[in-house]
Each structure stands twice: as C-alpha cells, then as structure tokens.
Amino acid sequence: MNIITVKDYQEMSARAGELLIEKVNTDRKTVLGLATGSNPEGMYAYLAKKYNEGNVSFSDVQTFNLDEYVGLDEENPNSYKYYMKHHLFNHIDLPVQNAHLPNGTAADLAGECNAYEKKIEEVGKIDLQVLGIGLNGHIGFNEPGTSFQSRTHIVELDASTRQANARFFESMDEVPTQALTMGIASIMSSKEILLLISGEGKAETLAKLLEGSISEDFPASILHEHPNVTVIADEAAYAKVKNKQS
Ligand code: GLP
Numbered sequence: 001m002n003i004i005t006v007k008d009y010q011e012m013s014a015r016a017g018e019l020l021i022e023k024v025n026t027d028r029k030t031v032l033g034l035a036t037g038s039n040p041e042g043m044y045a046y047l048a049k050k051y052n053e054g055n056v057s058f059s060d061v062q063t064f065n066l067d068e069y070v071g072l073d074e075e076n077p078n079s080y081k082y083y084m085k086h087h088l089f090n091h092i093d094l095p096v097q098n099a100h101l102p103n104g105t106a107a108d109l110a111g112e113c114n115a116y117e118k119k120i121e122e123v124g125k126i127d128l129q130v131l132g133i134g135l136n137g138h139i140g141f142n143e144p145g146t147s148f149q150s151r152t153h154i155v156e157l158d159a160s161t162r163q164a165n166a167r168f169f170e171s172m173d174e175v176p177t178q179a180l181t182m183g184i185a186s187i188m189s190s191k192e193i194l195l196l197i198s199g200e201g202k203a204e205t206l207a208k209l210l211e212g213s214i215s216e217d218f219p220a221s222i223l224h225e226h227p228n229v230t231v232i233a234d235e236a237a238y239a240k241v242k243n244k245q246s
Pocket of ligand 1: 035037
C-alpha cells in the first residue's frame with residue numbers, strides 16, 4: 001500500500017481530485033469506481049471546479065458506484081444516486097447513460113445485482129476505484145463477516161452503520177435496513193484503488209487497517225492483497241498509526 005499523508009481534508013480532496021484528473025486526461029475512456037459518504041465529497045467539489053475551469057472532460061468516462069440503499073429512489077435526498085447528482089453528476093459533462101449505480105428500487109434485487117456485475121464486465125475492468133471506509137472497516141456496504149469472494153449482493157446493514165448514517169435521516173426508523181453493494185471480489189478486481197480517510201474519528205480505523213491482520217472481520221484489510229492501492233490520509237486520521245512512515 002502506498003500511503004500519502006496530507007495536512008487536512010481540503011488537501012486530501014485536492015490530491016485525490018488531481019489523481020483522478022490525471023487518469024482521465026491520460027485515457028478519456030477511463031472507467032471510474034465511485035464512492036459516497038463524507039470523505040469523497042470534497043474531491044467531487046474539486047473535480048467540478050476543475051471541469052468548470054476547462055482542465056478535464058468526462059464525456060467519454062464511465063462511472064460505477066459502489067452501493068445504494070434498498071428502497072430509496074433517486075428523488076430521495078438520502079439515496080446515493082441523489083448524492084452523486086448533487087455532488088458531481090449535475091456539475092460535469094458525464095453523459096447520463098455513462099453513470100451507473102445499482103438500483104435499490106428494482107423489483108428483483110438479486111437480478112439487479114447480477115445485472116450490475118455484468119455491466120461492469122461489459123465495459124472491462126474498473127480502472128480506478130475510489131473508496132471511503134466505515135468505522136468498522138466496511139468498504140462499500142460490505143460489513144464485517146462479508147466473504148472476500150463476494151460479488152455485487154444485497155446486504156443487511158449493521159446496527160452500527162445505520163447509527164453512523166442516521167445523521168442524514170429524520171429518524172432512525174427511516175434509515176434503510178438493506179443496501180446493494182459491489183462485493184469485496186468486485187472491488188478487488190479494479191486495476192487500481194484509492195482510499196480516502198480523514199478526521200480523528202477514523203484514526204483507530206486507519207491504525208487497524210495499516211497494522212492489523214487480514215481478516216473478513218475487518219473488510220478493508222483485504223486491500224493489503226491488492227497490487228495497486230493508494231491511501232490518502234490526513235494528519236488527524238493518521239494520528240494513531242504507530243509505525244509512521246516518514
Ligand atoms: C457509508 C458508505 C461507504 C462509506 C462509509 C464511510 O456507509 N456506504 O461507502 O465509505 O459509509 O462514510 P463516511 O465517509 O461518511 O465516513
């Protein structure tokens with residue numbers, strides 16, 4: 001794993017944005033894997049700004065998001081489709097048909113998962129997958145205990161994940177209990193992975209990721225087995241790592 005430490009959230013966002021822009025400017029047909037949550041938000045704002053300044057175009061890019069809540073349609077402000085439109089898609093020239101997310105309102109959810117996995121296969125591999133990480137080490141919505149062999153599937157959300165995400169909903173009852181997510185094996189099939197982590201709240205999570213063992217109890221630990229992973233961490237998130245790289 002290549003670890004880049006930066007001062008703060010803003011620097012993390014700019015650094016990550018530059019990495020994506022470089023990819024897209026090298027290959028206009030780049031396939032990007034995208035994530036939601038607070039960690040990539042600043043990066044999306046950075047990409048929108050650079051697009052407006054004429055530094056990058058997404059007109060031939062394809063994007064695949066990691067996950068979506070079951071039961072929330074794209075008009076629901078808490079759906080990940082809404083999040084993506086609000087933070088990125090509405091502000092750049094990515095063609096609507098090139099932006100893919102699993103559909104959490106599909107009548108046949110299992111069929112939707114298979115179709116999503118097929119769609120990724122059809123465009124080839126994801127060139128660069130952006131990841132955030134949950135407090136319990138989840139990536140996408142792959143909760144602890146998820147098989148490292150998993151592909152896109154339906155998940156029951158952990159109580160702790162629902163609690164962590166409840167801040168966006170009016171009440172705990174409104175937080176969905178299920179989601180669709182790319183599996184661990186789907187994520188590991190990407191050619192390159194970029195994990196963003198910031199803030200003191202994630203310091204223990206990062207220390208565990210970098211210094212713990214590889215186990216399905218901590219899904220992100222599998223990233224140690226991927227040949228091309230970059231972690232961009234801010235100082236606050238890096239604070240509890242014992243063997244710091246200089
Ligand atoms: C959510 C998402 C993940 C995200 C994680 C961390 O539940 N499904 O893809 O990485 O939680 O979110 P945040 O960046 O807001 O801490």
